[in-house]
Amino acid sequence: DAKTTQPPSMDCAEGRAANLPCNHSTISGNEYVYWYRQIHSQGPQYIIHGLKNNETNEMASLIITEDRKSSTLILPHATLRDTAVYYCIASDSNQFYFGTGTSLTVIP
Amino acid sequence: NAGVTQTPKFRILKIGQSMTLQCTQDMNHNYMYWYRQDPGMGLKLIYYSVGAGITDKGEVPNGYNVSRSTTEDFPLRLELAAPSQTSVYFCASRSTGGTDTQYFGPGTRLTVL
Numbered sequence: 001d002a003k004t005t006q007p008p009s010m011d012c013a014e015g016r017a018a019n020l021p022c023n024h025s026t027i028s029g030n031e032y033v034y035w036y037r038q039i040h041s042q043g044p045q046y047i048i049h050g051l052k053n054n055e056t057n058e059m060a061s062l063i064i065t066e067d068r069k070s071s072t073l074i075l076p077h078a079t080l081r082d083t084a085v086y087y088c089i090a091s092d093s094n095q096f097y098f099g100t101g102t103s104l105t106v107i108p
Numbered sequence: 109n110a111g112v113t114q115t116p117k118f119r120i121l122k123i124g125q126s127m128t129l130q131c132t133q134d135m136n137h138n139y140m141y142w143y144r145q146d147p148g149m150g151l152k153l154i155y156y157s158v159g160a161g162i163t164d165k166g167e168v169p170n171g172y173n174v175s176r177s178t179t180e181d182f183p184l185r186l187e188l189a190a191p192s193q194t195s196v197y198f199c200a201s202r203s204t205g206g207t208d209t210q211y212f213g214p215g216t217r218l219t220v221l
Contacts, residue, residue, distance in 0.1 A: 034209075041215065041217075
């Protein structure tokens with residue numbers, strides 16, 4: 001699985017869009033990009049995933065660059081409950097490798 | 109559906125003791141996983157299983173054993189507990205090996221003294 005690189009922390013004002021970047025420059029053609037988040041000490045929660053095209057669901061949008069070397073997770077209207085650690089994972093196999101993620105703090 | 113359940117929630121062990129962490133899922137998922145998470149770190153894969161009777165090592169398998177006799181259950185065994193195994197343990201399941209998402213349990217917080 002490709003290694004991913006994320007900033008260790010970010011802040012976002014409540015109600016604004018939170019844009020979380022992820023670099024996966026060595027991603028292979030079969031590897032999907034997954035985003036999970038972990039609120040406090042709970043089990044990680046799935047957010048979204050994609051291969052090439054941009055994806056949107058009720059939680060977030062995923063923008064993948066055309067060369068697939070980076071992606072951005074967008075939370076369109078961040079709330080205090082979105083404060084969490086966000087993990088970006090590139091994988092085409094049964095195994096997921098979680099890095100240390102980005103700690104997002106939503107500020108009132 | 110209860111999803112993925114784990115027992116116990118908390119446990120304190122003495123060095124050298126053994127225990128089994130239980131994980132059960134009621135979603136009929138083929139794939140199950142065990143991760144550990146040390147303070148301030150991401151999750152590391154210990155073992156995984158692609159179906160009953162089939163298990164494989166992940167990134168950090170030393171000191172652990174698993175079995176998968178049924179689709180629902182995937183217990184994790186610690187034989188000789190060491191302080192380095194103090195961690196939070198998460199179990200997860202996934203319906204196929206494709207792009208289906210992993211569903212995580214609430215975790216077991218283990219302290220070895």
